[in-house]
Amino acid sequence: MSRLQPVRGTHDILGDKSIRFRTIFEIFKSVAQRYSHQEIDTPIFEFTETFKRTLGDTSDVVTKEMYTFEDRGGEQITLRPEYTAGIARAFMSNGLQQSTPCKFYSFGPIFRYERPQKGRMRQFHQIDVEIIGVPEAQADIEVLSLAADLLNELGISRYIKLELNSLGDPESRVLYRNALVAYFSDFKAKLSEDSLKRLEKNPMRILDSKDETDRGLIENAPRIGDYYNDFTKKFFADVIAGVEDLGIDYHINDRLVRGLDYYCHTAFEFTTDQLGSQGAVIAGGRYDGLMEMMGGPKTAGIGWAGGMERMAELISEDLLIKANRPVVVTPVGAAGQSIAMKIAHDLRVAGIVVDMAYSGNVGKRMKRANKQNASFVVLIGEDEITRAVATVKNLDQGSQQEVPLANLANYILGTKV
RNA sequence: GCGGGUGUAGCUCAGUUGGUUAGAGCGCCAGAUUGUGAUUCUGGAAGUCGCGGGUUCAAUCCCCGUCACUCGCCCCA
Numbered sequence: 283m284s285r286l287q288p289v290r291g292t293h294d295i296l297g298d299k300s301i302r303f304r305t306i307f308e309i310f311k312s313v314a315q316r317y318s319h320q321e322i323d324t325p326i327f328e329f330t331e332t333f334k335r336t337l338g339d340t341s342d343v344v345t346k347e348m349y350t351f352e353d354r355g356g357e358q359i360t361l362r363p364e365y366t367a368g369i370a371r372a373f374m375s376n377g378l379q380q381s382t383p384c385k386f387y388s389f390g391p392i393f394r395y396e397r398p399q400k401g402r403m404r405q406f407h408q409i410d411v412e413i414i415g416v417p418e419a420q421a422d423i424e425v426l427s428l429a430a431d432l433l434n435e436l437g438i439s440r441y442i443k444l445e446l447n448s449l450g451d452p453e454s455r456v457l458y459r460n461a462l463v464a465y466f467s468d469f470k471a472k473l474s475e476d477s478l479k480r481l482e483k484n485p486m487r488i489l490d491s492k493d494e495t496d497r498g499l500i501e502n503a504p505r506i507g508d509y510y511n512d513f514t515k516k517f518f519a520d521v522i523a524g525v526e527d528l529g530i531d532y533h534i535n536d537r538l539v540r541g542l543d544y545y546c547h548t549a550f551e552f553t554t555d556q557l558g559s560q561g562a563v564i565a566g567g568r569y570d571g572l573m574e575m576m577g578g579p580k581t582a583g584i585g586w587a588g589g590m591e592r593m594a595e596l597i598s599e600d601l602l603i604k605a606n607r608p609v610v611v612t613p614v615g616a617a618g619q620s621i622a623m624k625i626a627h628d629l630r631v632a633g634i635v636v637d638m639a640y641s642g643n644v645g646k647r648m649k650r651a652n653k654q655n656a657s658f659v660v661l662i663g664e665d666e667i668t669r670a671v672a673t674v675k676n677l678d679q680g681s682q683q684e685v686p687l688a689n690l691a692n693y694i695l696g697t698k699v
Numbered sequence: 700g701c702g703g704g705u706g707u708a709g710c711u712c713a714g715u716u717g718g719u720u721a722g723a724g725c726g727c728c729a730g731a732u733u734g735u736g737a738u739u740c741u742g743g744a745a746g747u748c749g750c751g752g753g754u755u756c757a758a759u760c761c762c763c764g765u766c767a768c769u770c771g772c773c774c775c776a
Contacts, residue, residue, distance in 0.1 A: 287749090287766080287767065288767095290766085290767070290768095342773085342774055342775080346700080346774095347774080347775095364776090392776075394774090394775085394776095396773090396774070396775080397700075397701095397773085397774095398767095398768080398769090399769075399770075399771090400769070400770080401776085402774085402775075402776085406776070407776090408776055409776095476773085490774090551775095551776095558770070558771085561775080561776095562775060562776055563776070564776075565775075565776065586776095587776060588776065589775090589776030590776080591776080592776060593776090612734095612735090614734055614735095615734085643732090643733050643734085643735095644733085644734045644735055644736095645732065645733085645734085645735065645736075646736095647735085647736090648735050648736040648737095649735095649736055649737085650736085651736065652736040652737055653736085653737090656736090659735080659736080661734070661735075663734065665734085673734090673735090675735070675736085677736065677737090680736085680737095682735080
């Protein structure tokens with residue numbers, strides 16, 4: 283048993299979970315396409331440098347959560363711990379600066395070495411949306427609107443609230459950062475160990491701290507809103523006005539931050555209290571400084587990522603996209619056996635989901651068909667073959683009737699709806 | 700990385716204050732019913748009691764370690 287278990291924090295996706303994932307992805311794809319986003323698939327691993335440079339040396343993701351290894355060619359490789367860096371890299375690798383704006387969507391596995399918990403795995407799956415090359419607030423609004431529509435169509439809006447903040451433009455940020463450092467420096471003796479480190483490298487992250495003493499200090503810390511310059515104020519007001527016009531509920535949380543320097547303006551999280559301590563279902567923000575930091579031209583960007591496992595826990599049963607019920611072809615005797623596969627094939631070509639009852643007596647095969655939730659059983663034995671018919675039994679009604687083989691597909695398709 | 704809880708059949712769980720052969724329900728297989736499903740009845744298979752070590756005449760039970768799950772911290776999707 284111990285050898286057969288999956289690696290810690292990884293899960294096989296099958297059965298109900300698989301259906302949930304497919305449902306979420308189908309709905310996501312449909313919504314994203316209505317917003318005119320194009321699919322993009324970037325590799326699951328990148329050079330370690332791609333993530334190190336963009337996520338910064340102080341973030342938890344880089345310092346202790348990446349799956350990094352040296353490949354046989356001696357390259358430092360990392361399994362992607364997030365989407366944005368890879369998509370930004372792809373944007374530049376493919377020379378897409380020539381064709382902005384670019385609107386992308388993507389989905390797939392993400393890897394982080396963390397202690398597993400409900401709603402937190404080492405391999406998990408995200409859906410992702412990015413708009414690259416649009417510095418205007420319309421992009422922020424559209425991306426938020428896409429997220430809100432998605433949650434709506436998934437039927438889980440009522441569990442989720444949107445927290446919104448602005449980190450300001452670079453000028454506002456510097457002012458605020460300095461004010462924070464000045465404030466917290468007076469309390470160095472009281473700050474938690476983590477927050478002391480943050481004070482050096484990443485003072486805005488202190489606002490994230492859950493440490494009780496820290497929280498007391500944070501109460502009276504400077505508020506970012508007081509440091510916005512006119513441009514930032516206008517930009518944030520535009521975003522809020524747009525969100526309100528679309529009827530999206532939100533509330534401002536001025537302690538919601540992103541520590542890294544390339545983030546600016548809009549930052550947001552769609553959070554829930556339904557998943558224990560894993561609150562965020564969708565999170566994102568604007569990253570106008572990212573491309574430059576990666577060595578490309580200055581390019582605006584905004585996007586978000588959503589956790590599929592977390593959404594999968596929230597969506598309700600009746601939303602799930604079910605596969606069509608099968609028709610089960612049941613041969614009787616050697617004669618039936620020889621013609622059954624051909625009959626099944628004809629039905630499949632006609633677009634019908636068909637399974638075969640492989641073995642056992644007729645009763646046994648009926649029983650299995652019933653268990654498979656089949657809609658019809660097509661019985662074919664010597665009696666039928668001599669008359670070129672099949673006995674078709676409707677499992678819901680219990681009725682049955684003989685149908686000429688030539689009409690079989692039409693009969694089933696016609697009766698179904 | 701830190702702290703708490705849990706680990707017995709495919710699933711959900713009982714149980715033994717340490718003592719012949721470890722149980723139930725559901726599921727699975729077979730028969731009643733060898734050309735007709737859902738109900739019913741009868742029978743059956745299935746377990747190194749997570750794994751390793753220790754204590755003991757004897758361990759599924761007590762102790763230690765380990766792995767996994769789970770809850771909280773941390774972090775976030």
